Amino acid sequence: MSGPGLARRFAAPAENPQEARLTAVMTWPVAGPPSRGRARTITDPAAIEAALAELGVRYDRWPVRPEVPRGAPGDAVVDAYRTRVDQLIAAEGFVQVDVAALHPTDDPDFPARAAKARATFLAEHTHADDEVRFFAAGRGVFYLHIPHPTRGDEVHAVLCEAGDLLWVPAGTTHWFDMGTRPSFTAIRFFHDADGWVGAFTGDDIATRFPDFDALTGAVPATATTP
Numbered sequence: 001m002s003g004p005g006l007a008r009r010f011a012a013p014a015e016n017p018q019e020a021r022l023t024a025v026m027t028w029p030v031a032g033p034p035s036r037g038r039a040r041t042i043t044d045p046a047a048i049e050a051a052l053a054e055l056g057v058r059y060d061r062w063p064v065r066p067e068v069p070r071g072a073p074g075d076a077v078v079d080a081y082r083t084r085v086d087q088l089i090a091a092e093g094f095v096q097v098d099v100a101a102l103h104p105t106d107d108p109d110f111p112a113r114a115a116k117a118r119a120t121f122l123a124e125h126t127h128a129d130d131e132v133r134f135f136a137a138g139r140g141v142f143y144l145h146i147p148h149p150t151r152g153d154e155v156h157a158v159l160c161e162a163g164d165l166l167w168v169p170a171g172t173t174h175w176f177d178m179g180t181r182p183s184f185t186a187i188r189f190f191h192d193a194d195g196w197v198g199a200f201t202g203d204d205i206a207t208r209f210p211d212f213d214a215l216t217g218a219v220p221a222t223a224t225t226p
């Protein structure tokens, strides 16, 4: 689902889209088809934090360590953010930390691997654990399906980019879209040693909202780098 208006909502305004700031929250009512006119978009970091806090969702920004290459091993990514990672573990009692990363390559198998990875998270689901992600590179969209006490049932698309820490509480109905050409590196924090376990709701709600490609204008990922 896309449209030219929606496609431009999160599109990078700067000459170099990889350097542009994209983090944003777009909110739609669930009732009725999403339309540009009914959406509410927030891009200011403080406003994003406040809006998400109202939903019980934590949001933070960490300084990006640009010296970490996109294809760096997971240990190297975690080490680059070691101080903040350790602080978060100590404060919140996480028992497992790992790195999920996918970046375009020239490998002919990449499109199939990308499609499979994307499909894993693309339908609405919940977790018994919090879903806590720090984006060290790239971007992805979390869709949070959370009723608002006065505005009613809503979906909030949170476009995360490098430097964003998003904390989705356990039990929140949500889905995640990495797009048709994924490019991201995310540190994942778990309270549960079993890691990522999703409980799918069976609702096809995700198909009724603009996807990652539509929201970002499908800005092409840059060619492969280490």
Ligand SMILES: [Fe+2]
Binding pocket: 121, 125, 126, 127, 131, 174, 175, 176, 198
């Ligand atoms: Fe999830």
